[in-house]
Amino acid sequence: xxxxxxxxxxxxxxxxxxxxxxxxxxxxxxxxxxxxxxxxxxxxxxxxxxxxxxxxxxxxxxxxxxxxxxxxxxxxxxxxxxxxxxxxxxxxxxxxxxxxxxxxxxxxxxxxxxxxxxxxxxxxxxxxxxxxxxxxxxxxxxxxxxxxxxxxxxxxxxxx
Amino acid sequence: xxxxxxxxxxxxxxxxxxxxxxxxxxxxxxxxxxxxxxxxxxxxxxxxxxxxxxxxxxxxxxxxxxxxxxxxxxxxxxxxxxxxxxxxxxxxxxxxxxxxxxxxxxxxxxxxxxxxxxxxxxxxxxxxxxxxxxxxxxxxxxxxxxxxxxxxxxxxxxxxxxxxxxxxxxxxxxxxxxxxxxxxxxxxxxxxxxxxxxxxxxxxxxxxxxxxxxxxxxxxxxxxxxxxxxxxxxxxxxxxxxxxxxxxxxxxxxxxxxxxxxxxxxxxxxxxxxxxxxxxxxxxxxxxxxxxxxxxx
Numbered sequence: 001x002x003x004x005x006x007x008x009x010x011x012x013x014x015x016x017x018x019x020x021x022x023x024x025x026x027x028x029x030x031x032x033x034x035x036x037x038x039x040x041x042x043x044x045x046x047x048x049x050x051x052x053x054x055x056x057x058x059x060x061x062x063x064x065x066x067x068x069x070x071x072x073x074x075x076x077x078x079x080x081x082x083x084x085x086x087x088x089x090x091x092x093x094x095x096x097x098x099x100x101x102x103x104x105x106x107x108x109x110x111x112x113x114x115x116x117x118x119x120x121x122x123x124x125x126x127x128x129x130x131x132x133x134x135x136x137x138x139x140x141x142x143x144x145x146x147x148x149x150x151x152x153x154x155x156x157x158x159x160x
Numbered sequence: 161x162x163x164x165x166x167x168x169x170x171x172x173x174x175x176x177x178x179x180x181x182x183x184x185x186x187x188x189x190x191x192x193x194x195x196x197x198x199x200x201x202x203x204x205x206x207x208x209x210x211x212x213x214x215x216x217x218x219x220x221x222x223x224x225x226x227x228x229x230x231x232x233x234x235x236x237x238x239x240x241x242x243x244x245x246x247x248x249x250x251x252x253x254x255x256x257x258x259x260x261x262x263x264x265x266x267x268x269x270x271x272x273x274x275x276x277x278x279x280x281x282x283x284x285x286x287x288x289x290x291x292x293x294x295x296x297x298x299x300x301x302x303x304x305x306x307x308x309x310x311x312x313x314x315x316x317x318x319x320x321x322x323x324x325x326x327x328x329x330x331x332x333x334x335x336x337x338x339x340x341x342x343x344x345x346x347x348x349x350x351x352x353x354x355x356x357x358x359x360x361x362x363x364x365x366x367x368x369x370x371x372x373x374x375x376x377x378x379x380x381x382x383x384x385x386x387x388x389x390x391x392x393x394x395x396x397x398x399x400x401x402x403x404x405x406x407x408x409x410x411x412x413x414x415x416x417x418x419x420x421x422x423x424x425x426x427x428x429x430x431x432x433x434x435x436x437x438x439x440x441x442x443x444x445x446x447x448x449x450x451x452x453x454x455x456x457x
Contacts, residue, residue, distance in 0.1 A: 032238075034231040036323040036399055042231045055385060067379040068239070070388045094392045096235070098242040099377055104235035106396055108323060 029062040030102035033078070033088075035110040040088065041078070043102070048079040051095055051105065062101055069095040071107060073153035075160065087113040089157040091150050118158035125151035191442060194435045201431060205424035211265070212417035219353075219410035222320060226350060226407045233400030236393050237361065245364050245372040247342035253287045255310075255333070255343035255363070256280065257398065258301070259405040260294035261317025266413035269405070272358045273346050274300030281305050289338050293329055293402065310336055321406055326399035334391060341365055347401040348408035354415060356408035361397050366390055 031049065033041040050059045052074030071093040078086045093107035128151040132144035239245075258277055260270045274297060281288060281304075289310040292298040298312045313329055343363040348356040366386055369375060 032231055032235045034235055036232055036396075037225070037228055039228055039231040054388075055382075065379045066242075066377045068381050068385060068389050070385055070392070092392075094236075094389050094396075096239045098238060099374065100242065102238060102242070104238050106232055106235050106392070108392075 027062045028101065029060075030100075031078075031105075032103065033076075033105045033107070033110070035093075035107045038110065040110065046078055046080050047083070049103065049105070050077045052076065052090070053095060060095075060097060060103055064097050064101070064103070066099050067095075067097045071095060071105070073150045075113060075153075075157045076105070076107075076110075087157075087160060089113055089116060089154060113157050113160050116154065116158040118155070121151065121154040121158045125155050127151075191435065191438050194431060194438060198428065198431045198435060201424055201427050205421055205428065208417045208420040208424060212414055212421060215266075215410050215413040215417060218320075219407070219414055222403070222407040222410045223350075225320060226403050229400055229403040232396060233403075236396040236400060239393070240362070240364060240369075243369070243372045243374045243378065245369050245375075247362065247364065248368050248371065251341040253289070253338065253340045254284070255289055255291065255338065255340035257291045257329075257333075257343065257345045257363075257401075258293060258297035259345060259347035259398075259401050260292070260297035260300075261406070261409055262295040262314060263317045263409075263413075264296060265416060266409050267416045269348055269356070269409045269412045270294075270296040270300065273297060273348065276346055276358050276360075277301060278304065281308060289340070291329070291333060293398075310338060316402075317406070317409070321399070321402035323395070323399050326402055327395045329398055330391065330395035333394070339365075342368065345397060345401045347405040349404050350407040350411065353411045356412065361401055363394055363397065364390070 028045050030043040031041050031046045032043055033039075033049075048059055048061050050057065051069070052072045053069040054072050055069055057074070058069075071090050073091050074089075076088045076090050078088070080086065088107075088110050089112075090105075090107040091109040093105065093110075096104040098104075125148070128144065128147040132141070132148050135141045135144040256277055258273050260273055264270070277290060277297075278301065281290075281301075285305065285308060288308055290297075290301060290305065290308050291310050292301065292312040294316040295312065295314050298309065301309060311332060313325075313332070316325070340363075342365070345361040345363060347359060347361070349359040350356050366383070369386060369390065375381065
C-alpha cells in the first residue's frame, strides 16, 4: 500500500517537472545588459524588460519580434523571474532583439536608479542648461542639447 | 697594479686602433672594465625588475576590467552573427584598424598585429586604408605602406583604454569621409597570462547589413536607426578590442621583463665569476713580481 503510493507520487512529480520544462523552453530569454565597465545581466532568464528608445518606449517579452533600436536617455526596468522589478538609468546605447530570443542591451552608461543623487542631478541639469544658452554654432548647440536631455532624464529617474 | 692601470689607459686612449684592441680582447679583460659592466648589468636588472612589478599591477587591473567588458563585447557582435551579415562579394574599399599602443618592450604584441596587416596589404593594397591606434603600429607600417595609413591615434597605453577613447576613434573614422565596404579590427585576444592570439573582428557597412539574408526578419529597421546602431556598435567593438589588447600587452610585458631579469641575473653571475678570477690573477702576478724582484737582489 505504502509502496504503491510512493510510486504514484514520484511519477506525478515527474509529470510536473516535464510540464514546467516544456513551458520554460518556449518562454526563455537570454538577456544581456552591459555597460563598458559593468555587467548587470549576462544571458540571464528574465520575464520582461521595458526600454526607452528613440522610436518610442517598448516592452520586450520572450519571443519578441527581432528588432534593432537605439537607446534614449531614460529608465530601463527589468522584471526578473520572481516578479521583482529593477530599474536602471541609461544614457545611450543599442538594443538588439534576435531571432533566437536573445536580447542584448548595451548602454554607454548604466546605473541602478537607487544610486542617483537627486540634488547632484539637479545641479547637472542647471549646468547643462547654462551651457545650452551659451552655446554658439550648430555642433556645440547639438551637444549641449543632448547634455540637457540626459540631465532631464537623470532628474526624472532620481525622483522614482 | 700599475701595469694594470697602464693597460686600461692604453685601451681607452687607443680604442680607435683595432690591433691593440684585439690584443686586449684576446687577453684578459681588465678589472675596471669588468666592474663597469657588472655595475651596468646590475642597474639594468633593477630596471627590468621594477618594470615587471609595474606591469604586474597594471595587468591585474586590466584583467579585472576585461572581465567586465567581455559581455559588452559579446553583445556587440551578437547581432552580426545572428543576422548572418557577411562582407559584400566585390568589396572595393576596405578598412583595417590596427590596435596597438605607444609603449614597447612587451614581446611580440605589436609586431604580430603589424605582421598580420602587412601580409594583408601585400595581397591587396589598393583602396585599403589603415587606422593605427597607437604609435607602434604606425612605426611598423610607415615604411612600406605609408600611403595606406588613414590616420594615427596617439597617447594610447599610458592609462587603461576607456569607452571615450574608443568613441573618439570611431568618430574620427566616420568623420574621415572614407566609405568602406568591409573592414576588420586586428588586435591581440587575451587567453592567459602567458598566451594571446592575434585575432580579427569584422566590421560592416550599412549596405552590407542591408543585404544580409536574415535582415528581413528584423522589424522596423529604418535607415536612421541602423546608421546610429552601426556607429555605436563600431565604438563598442573598438572598446572591446582595445581592452583585450591592453590586457595581452601588460601580460606579455610582464613575461618579457621577467625573462630579461632572469637573463641579467645569469650575466651577473658570469661576470662576477670573471671579475673574481681576474682579481686573483692580478694578485698572483704582483706577488710573482715582488718575489722574483726580491730574489734577483
